[in-house]
Amino acid sequence: MVAILPPTPTFTEGEVGTQEGRVFVVTGGYSGIGFVISKVLYQHKGRVYIAGRSEAKANEAIKAIQEATHDGGTIEFLHLDLEDLSTIKAAVQDLSAKETKIDIVWNNAGVSQPPVGSVSKQGLELQMAVNCLGPFLFTKLLWPLLEAGAAASAPGSGSVRVLWPSSQFMELSAPTGGIVISELINPPKDKARNYANSKTGNLFLATEFAKRLGSRNGIVSAAYNPGAASSNLFRHTPWLGILARPLMHKPQRAALTALYAGLSDEIKVETSNGCYVIPWGRISTSLRKDLQNATIGREDGGTGTASEFWDFCEEKTSDYA
Template identity: 55%
Template sequence: MGAQFSQFFPPRPSFQLDKLPSQKGKVFLITGGASGIGFKIAETLYAKGGRVYIAGRSQQNGQEAIEAIQRAVPQTEGTLDFLHLVLDDLTSIKDTVAAFQDKESRLDVLFNNAGVSQPPLGSVSKQGIELQLATNCLGPFLLTKLLHPMLAAAVPDAAAGTVRVVWTSSQVAELSSPPEGMIMAELTTPPKDNVRNYVNSKLGNWFLSVEMARRYGSNVGIVSVAQNPGAANTNLLRNAKWMKILSWPLLHSAEMAAHTVLYAGFSNDLGLDHNGAYVIPWGRIHQDVAPNLVTAMTLKEDGGSGLAKDFWDFCDEKTRDYC
């Protein structure tokens, strides 16, 4: 329980945002970058001279975020741009990637930051899939898959281990997942329990991170990291007002949570040797992952249950027609 307690009440961050070196010449894409944690990530990387793309469904919100960041950071060599992205509509993601490819030839870090938590029960995506699974897992999976060539293109002239994909999980993945880690049948027949569906999606993000590290780490050189950003007061809980009220004493600012995400994206503690690591607030490698989840993320031939691979294969099958 000590590892869980320290995620509720983390030590002070050792990775300071203002100490991040210049990011001039590097390209970043942040889903959900118009508000909350994503906004703070975009602001920080823009201030450091990066080419920053804020991806989201609302052009207006994206433009307002860009203007707010530009007012807050008046002098920088960075650039800001908006990409239209609808994660719960798989038919639209290929167009988003095509628009990005028209502007850039490489991608240094992809922050899969956007997500939804506990929408009205029965909410589904444009393809009729439970909304949290679609928005938090299937959309980011397809986006990452289509952006893989641009991530790979950044590897040759980047320092080893600095081209990364950062997936957003949650502490609930450890606290509330079933003993076996995930019940795969719940993906096709979702329980009438929004919290359980959210847990499945956040554990799914962790699974995708581990599997991507296994598949594209040593042979391609891309680092894949999952992270629990910490309990933050953001729009994520807009559909779970009672949860937000009850958890209010534990909620921190988006800026504090950004320490976790930027540690995952840039810390030298991480790299190819720690590919597939899990980062906890406010920027630490999780050293005490629950044994049942370790088993779920280990391949069958290595003594595990292979659930992470099964989940990757599920996402691959569900998105195959939209590549």
């Protein structure tokens, strides 16, 4: 279990070396934790794509980042609507026309506890669609660019990565076993439960991408709990942000967890692929046993729930690949 008051960060912006020549995608990179990630990468000369729905918000963020750093890398907007699966392939095509490789994808964007009954353009429960299904399809379609990034990097370095944001809420609220598969077909009328399902889904996608695609290609797939951060994620539950304010941290602090997950040399393909990172930059050794068991296939003594979740994601996105 993650402590309410995590220890002092050991990975800070000072540990981020030059990112010149590297290409990054940060979904939802124009606010909160995503904004900080984008800013740090730009400051260290990375080539950054802020992916999201709002070009106006992205341009505002880009202007602020460029004004704060006059000798950074490059940064631009990539239109990506995770709420509409039919648009994601076009976003990948736009990116592929500009880049021959990708080094890291932070699937940072998300939605938390919108009104009960909120659905995506395809009629899917909104949190599952935006937090899991959209990023799943986006990542699968980007895989050739990630493979190219791995081929261009030092062998075995694990520097090419896909990152999946989970949450301490998952650890506290996910039912035994992680996800009740039937709830994916018939989502409960409980927005908190659906949020927990989506954050557990991110953990499962991290482990399944690592097993199915990552390890054989030298690509790291990892989940991370960024820590309690005051951000736009609470726009649908402002009361929660107020009640939890004494335990909240600034996005700058929470971003250290995401940056550790993406850039720390402590995370390696051979030993850490599919790992779960906790605040403020540590590989967890205390994830709930039932959640760990869910990420293990039945043939290896686990429940295979993560694999079932992958199959669900495949089914729901196959028409848009």
